[in-house]
Amino acid sequence: MPEKKMPVLETKKLGITFGGLKAVQDFNIQIYQGELVGLIGPNGAGKTTVFNMLTGVYVPTEGTVLLNGVPLNGKKTHQFVAAGVARTFQNIRLFKQMTVIENVKTAFTKDIRYNMLDATFRTPKFWKAEREMTEKAMDLLAICHLEDKADVIAANLPYGQQRKLEIARALATNMKVLLLDEPAAGMNPTETAELLECINTIRDRFGVAILLIEHDMALVMNVCERIQVIDYGQTIASGLPEEIANNPKVIAAYLGE
Amino acid sequence: MKKNRTKQGYLLNTIVIVVLFALFQVLTASMGGSGSFKLVLAPCLWQCCYLIILATSLNLVLGFLGQLSLGHCGFMAIGAYTAALLSLACERTGVFGDKGSPEFLAVLIACILAAGLLAALVGLLVGIPALRLKGDYLAIITLGFGMIIVNIINNLPFCGQDGLSLGSASSSLYKNGLGFGSKGKVSFLWVALLVTLICLVMMFMFIRSKYGRAIRAIRDDEIAASASGINTSFYKIMTFSYSAFFAGVAGALYACANATLSTSSFAFSNGGILNSTFIVVMVVLGGMGSLTGSIVAAVIMFLVNYQIKNGTWVTALPAAVQGVFQYPMLVYAIVLIVVIMFRPKGIFGSYEFSLVNLGRDLKAVRLRKAAERAERKEVKAHA
């Protein structure tokens, strides 16, 4: 059981209003290191909106986002990433015209230490950094079994592998908490099983906290330690998978009354 | 191993370039005096040089970063005027005497550098507000900035309007400044070629590094690039400024090759080739995302422009068609439309020429064509 000191990612009364519509209200969550938490809810409940606030894409109109106790409100997305929050997208956003390994390497950009002079004159510092990056990238690709596709253009990968590449790219940012937005969407059972294996390998190796949005209930019940349910932008239930599965409010939200 | 291949490539390229340079020096030494070289080939090479730099530098922003900037010629104008004025100032204060002296060479290099740096600075100032916008709006705003820059230069007392092209100012650029007459163009041609080469190397190094990856990521999906930790504003502004630097250098070369400078040549609606749209044509034709393509397209467009302006075959055409060739921009507009509609990738797409990989690339092309032919045969057989 990981030591429960300060949550890695925490929100306090997080909310956002779009021109009169309260998309998300009073959203509170704590995620500790090494945990895998699920965020579920019917379509349009506001799950991706929460993710967008957790990554700086939307600026919340109320509440705070804290990473290891440090508030991140108002910062830009790349600053969120630098602080340690990485994400994948509901509709895959890969760099379509770049190769698989280049996609992963872009995520290293913020950590690469050479400057323009190094690049222009190809100093040893440049070569060393590039070599290290290639090694690390191949390593990450190997986790998701993509290492033999390293030089393939990302647009040419099959769908399931594209999703895994997005995860590999997110890993490359060296994050403390990983937000996965419907990683199993559109996948067949085999691909979903592979994805599960991938996620477990990541947890074992990196010990990162993961927050997962997902509709595939089997996956969610199987892999999440805790689940939080939102509907119409508000939390309606939170707890262990078994509790959630039997919670009448949750059932009502999904099936409608 | 991949790195050895790259180092092999560098070695090969360096050897080839040194050999070509040596050949070139021999050629100029033996032919330099001849009329056609002096009057035709040398000026053409100068023009090719700055066109190549303009096309490749715009490709950094248009092809690799994926943003349409229509103000490139504004930066060129800044470079041209900076270089010209600085050289005149140096002459007046007696820093150098005549064009043969070693001091002149130093001044020339300083002028080219200053041109690039000032253009880069303006690029930075323009980029900071402009790059907050995207697509259509960025195009219009860079167009606006380009016009304002030319407008401002126009209104400056010491170089406005035709200030550097009429009367005493003109002859002074040629006599005293860095404007080269036909003999000067030959003897200093190596400077143009060397500067072009250095610029190209700098651009290649930029593209094949974390910077190149970052801007291509921004082009493919800016939101995902942000989510991967890339500070998109920083890289966009930096690339824009870097590209402006090269445009300034190209402007300096232009000032060297044309002893008269007039702001009307840089105006957007001008029919000549210094307007930003001509450069866009070169980039699109060569392939947005291929520096090789820009180089080749620059040379092609130069030849096309030269033929249109000077080709003897034009006079042999019937009068109605001949009218078209009086307006080269019409031809270029048609080229642009045709390329965009039928082959938007341009000639080279995103392919970069590489000596060391030439054998492998040619083989890959042959294999692919053979596969396509086999596939077509199969389809026919089944039909």
Next chain:
Amino acid sequence: MSTFIQTLAVGLRLGSIYALVALGYTMVYGIIRLINFAHGDFIMVGGYTMIFTVPMATALGLPAWAAVLAAIVVCALVGMGTELIAYRPVRKKGTNMTALITAIAMSLFLENLAQAIPAIGPNPKVASQIFTAGGLRIAGVTLEYTTLLTIVISAVVMVVLYEFTQKTRLGRAMRCVSEDKEAATLMGINVNHTILSTFAIGSGLSAVAALMYMAQYPKIYTTMGSLLGLKAFVAAVLGGIGIIPGAVLGGVVIGLVESFTTSYISSSMADAFVFLILIVVLILKPAGIMGKNVGEKV
């Protein structure tokens, strides 16, 4: 004081012309999210058409301004042609970038084609008088009839256009397509047809703008469209691109700014000022005065 009134009048007249052109821009942008760079050149097309048709109209005994009817038809055809030949194919299989480059190429093509055709040719042509000369005397200043007509006509056009988009089927279809193309298709709207009609109307408007322009500045040249179009675009953005009242508001503001800058500061700075406005608007409030911000879905 009389200078002020004169400047004001010129500003309103200029603004009305910009408003007419801006309306065309805004309608097309609203529906295909693309700046039709060639729009300014449609004005030039209208202008040259009228050079030919004004004498014809007078010869037929009609008032000179009847020539604009022919120009409206020609401009509408050119506009629809541009959409069919250049924009639609690129929109189907191209990216945003290629569509943008196509628009610029079309603008260049039209300008240079006009220059190359000998009948139109590179030299400016002068049109004959269109409206009666003279004007009203108010407060010691003569307000020409042309000025008053321009302002009135623009106002009328704007009202008619607004009613058209609110009340008629085609107008409503235009608004639907600009909100959501897919949804419009699902509702049974023929999107391509609607876009084509928008181009026709927008381009027809530029013919009317050309008429008003020619009435005041009888000299016509092939590049007259580009700067005029650019400033009208600034007006459209200032008012809120895609919004019809916004285009008129923007046009009037730009016209007044230009007029007052020319009068009180200097004419060469006027263009720079207009662009400065564009830069400021795009940085502070890109949606324009009357616009609303719509972000990208993540």
